[in-house]
Amino acid sequence: MGFAEDITKLSEQVRKRVDNVSGEEAAKMALIVPFLSALGYDVYDPSEVIPEYVADFAIKKAGQFEKVDYALAINGSIVMLVEAKARGQKAEAHDGQLSRYFNGLITTKVAIVTNGIDYRFFTDLRDKNVMDKEPFFTFNILEYEIKDIENLKFFHRDNFDVAAITNHAEEMVYVKAITQLIGNVLRFPSEGFVRFLVGELGTVAPGYEIQGRITGKVIEKFKPIIKKSIQGSLVELMTRSLNQEMAQTVESNSTQQSDKTDTETEEVNNVEEDKAKINTTEEELAAFEKIKLILQASKNYKFEAQYKDTVSYFGVNLGKVTWWFLRLYLSSTKKTFIARLGIDEAKTLAPDFVVQEIPAATGEAWSKVTISSIEDLDKLAPIILRCYELEAAKH
DSSP, X not given: OOHHHHHHHHHHHHHHHGGGOOSHHHHIIXXXXXXXXXXXXXXXXXXXXXXXXXXXXXXXXXXXXXXXXXXEEETTEXXXXXXXXXXTSOSOOOOHHHHHHHHHOTTOOEEEEESSSEEEEEOOSSBTTXXXXXXXXXXXXXXXXXXXXXXXXXXXXXXXXXXXXXXXXXXXXXXXXXXXXXXXXXXXXXXXXXHHHHHHGGGTOGGXXXXXXXXXXXXXXXXXXXXXXXXXXXXXXXXXXXXXXXXXXXXXXXXXXXOOOOHHHHHHXXXXXXXXXXXXXXXXXXXXXXXXXXXXXXXXXXXXXXXXXXXXXXXXXSSSGGGEEEEEEEOSSOEEEEESSOHHHHHHHOTTXXXXXXXXXXXXXXXXXEESSGGGGGTTHHHHHHHHXXXXXXX
């Protein structure tokens, strides 16, 4: 069983038992210890998972030495510290001793604060060997996405590498901050941003160059123009991302009529497809019946698969169009399907087929699998079932 499957199984177990967990000790045994085990640590080895850890430099408080709930060691070096909270308690603030331990243990670069549901990961991006006040990564065992699993892999015992974690943490923090900054700038263009764009118009073509000084009056004139331009540019970028895939998989006459984006974008923009153009073929319906038979093998979920046909693709979902897990492109010249799955896992589950990574406007990991006919779907039962169960686990 792979790491993603381990986390999915743990998520199901936590969901079943969480209502019966009360207090910090129960949270440790029922929720937190299984999570550490899923990360590859031997929870039965006290030299690897050290409960109630007391360091040499621990200070006494109220007659007792300060301690942390768990210290995780690899080859004798403590690499992570864990502070446990009761299930109902927020995993936000951390006690002073956790940061003191983090700052005092040179080999430790990760600290976790958790209530068994939310896991908040801290490191020392601001000042070396000084624990940051804000986490660089947060993981919810009951509500997570595929990209969260990819981030969580960095903390698995078999993958643990201080340099890799530090680089990844820094990237995550700055990507998040810059994304937020860009979002704010695009929604509410500042005077400086408007001035910059107006000043750069001449680089597009000499005829667009603004003559003279860019005054406050010029700025006010261009603010609404720039807002409208930003909206148009974002829609174009999202449309282009998916249309590149459509162009490879849909017959030319359909492609020329298809300027729809994915379901989420359609809902945001309230775009209704022209139903008269949709032609659900016998091949698509036969493929759907094959997929339904494959899904019956799932032992964990019993969602009834449904389909939504569009001009561009034939989508299979769990009852809501946004809960899709497969999209089929069955033209007469080329047949593929999109799996809502990362490229590495997709290649593992479909070793005898051509699998390619494709960009997704939502930031998810998607893979394209090329088939010769819908008969190949029977051979691809593992990847189809995996996509189904991953989507089902979210809901």
